[in-house]
Amino acid sequence: xxxxxxxxxKREQAGNLRRLTPLTHLGRGRVKEADAASPxxxxxxxxxxxxxxxxxxxxxxxxxxxLLKEGAGSGAARLMSGSLAGHQxxxxxxxxxxxxxxxxxxxxxxxxxxxxxxxxxxxxxxxFCDRLNHASIYDGCRLAGAKTYRFQHNDSNHLxxxxxxxxxxxxxxxxxxxxxxxxxxxxxPLKETAxxxxxxxxxxxVDEAHATGVxxxxxxxxxxEDGVIGEVDIAMGTFGKALGSYGAYIxxxxxxVQYLINQARSFIYSTALPPSVIGASLAALRLIKSEPExxxxxHAKIEMFKQYLxxxxxxxxxxxxxxxxxxxxxxxxxxxxxxKLKEKHIFATxxxxxxxxxxxxxxxxxxTRHHQQDDLKNTAETLLMVMEx
Ligand SMILES: *Cc1c(COP(=O)(O)O)cnc(C)c1O
Numbered sequence: 177x178x179x180x181x182x183x184x185x186k187r188e189q190a191g192n193l194r195r196l197t198p199l200t201h202l203g204r205g206r207v208k209e210a211d212a213a214s215p216x217x218x219x220x221x222x223x224x225x226x227x228x229x230x231x232x233x234x235x236x237x238x239x240x241x242x243l244l245k246e247g248a249g250s251g252a253a254r255l256m257s258g259s260l261a262g263h264q265x266x267x268x269x270x271x272x273x274x275x276x277x278x279x280x281x282x283x284x285x286x287x288x289x290x291x292x293x294x295x296x297x298x299x300x301x302x303x304f305c306d307r308l309n310h311a312s313i314y315d316g317c318r319l320a321g322a323k324t325y326r327f328q329h330n331d332s333n334h335l336x337x338x339x340x341x342x343x344x345x346x347x348x349x350x351x352x353x354x355x356x357x358x359x360x361x362x363x364x365p366l367k368e369t370a371x372x373x374x375x376x377x378x379x380x381x382v383d384e385a386h387a388t389g390v391x392x393x394x395x396x397x398x399x400x401e402d403g404v405i406g407e408v409d410i411a412m413g414t415f416g417k418a419l420g421s422y423g424a425y426i427x428x429x430x431x432x433v434q435y436l437i438n439q440a441r442s443f444i445y446s447t448a449l450p451p452s453v454i455g456a457s458l459a460a461l462r463l464i465k466s467e468p469e470x471x472x473x474x475h476a477k478i479e480m481f482k483q484y485l486x487x488x489x490x491x492x493x494x495x496x497x498x499x500x501x502x503x504x505x506x507x508x509x510x511x512x513x514x515x516k517l518k519e520k521h522i523f524a525t526x527x528x529x530x531x532x533x534x535x536x537x538x539x540x541x542x543x544t545r546h547h548q549q550d551d552l553k554n555t556a557e558t559l560l561m562v563m564e565x
Contacts (some may be wrong), residue, residue, distance in 0.1 A: 205546025218523035228545035229420025242455025250448035258448030274427035285414040291442030294320040302346035349378040355398035361499025370407035389418030395464035419460040484556030510537035
């Protein structure tokens with residue numbers, strides 16, 4: 177037991193101990209501490225509920241309807257008796273949105289990534305992985321047992337050099353990237369990556385967790401926006417972020433989906449998503465297709481927040497997406513700044529090593545449709561003021 181208490185003590189001393197703070201969601205992007213004696217309330221800049229669909233009346237009603245009609249759970253894995261008509265319908269409509277032959281649901285994005293990668297490649301194969309890829313992608317690579325090379329973030333030259341040097345020594349090769357990166361909110365050079373996939377005979381997998389619903393025609397994502405659907409072998413995305421529900425999908429060829437149904441262990445050996453989640457996801461998917469205003473409203477708010485910061489004298493590039501990283505550098509400084517913001521009722525996440533490279537600690541603001549013009553203006557002003565001190 178000593179090693180566990182030792183670990184916790186060390187973490188605590190380094191100021192890196194992670195703890196859970198239960199919150200009450202008050203709606204409209206406001207949260208309150210659930211069990212403090214004098215509960216503080218915050219504007220939430222840490223949520224991935226980008227389009228505010230978690231509380232959209234149509235999404236909530238569809239979830240409730242499915243719950244009442246089909247019960248609280250699906251009762252079994254998909255290959256047992258858990259595969260419902262709703263799963264199939266959601267897969268069909270997801271494939272239509274993504275422009276692929278087929279799609280397959282997974283219990284979560286984490287489960288999708290740790291299931292798909294080991295199904296596609298193994299010993300004797302090779303993976304080329306962007307340095308800033310999500311932990312679930314790294315865990316998938318580790319489970320696969322394939323040789324994994326990390327290339328510098330968004331650096332096609334480095335990827336090309338690694339491919340030149342190592343691709344030839346292996347059978348199957350897989351390149352894995354995210355289209356919008358979760359930490360920096362920046363965008364993968366997908367066209368360049370797709371060209372390398374073609375030239376070096378690789379499979380290309382693109383994680384669209386933060387792009388689905390937010391970018392592309394009908395919210396289909398960056399793959400569609402960049403016109404590389406035919407060159408992406410596996411698109412992955414989630415229903416738990418902009419779609420306001422839970423679960424994940426992969427979109428691919430009919431053959432690859434058939435293969436994953438037979439080989440992806442996190443698909444085969446896990447209970448199917450419950451009816452209420454499927455109902456909510458389906459309603460959210462239809463909303464992102466039919467209501468482009470959801471996206472244009474969000475993008476206007478993102479632009480507004482960045483403009484307030486630029487006008488206030490922030491000179492660093494705040495990036496192209498709803499994830500706005502404010503680079504601070506020093507971890508202690510980033511922590512102190514986040515604490516000061518919290519005192520001012522602003523909930524934004526400090527991101528520190530080892531999640532990001534040394535000396536690149538940052539505060540990450542997620543902009544959502546919940547945020548009103550006043551929220552964005554006041555937050556930018558408070559931030560600028562707190563940074564000056
Ligand atoms: C959130 C996220 C995941 C995991 O998805 P969950 O549905 O939350 O498990 C995977 N990849 C990326 C890039 C993510 O941001």
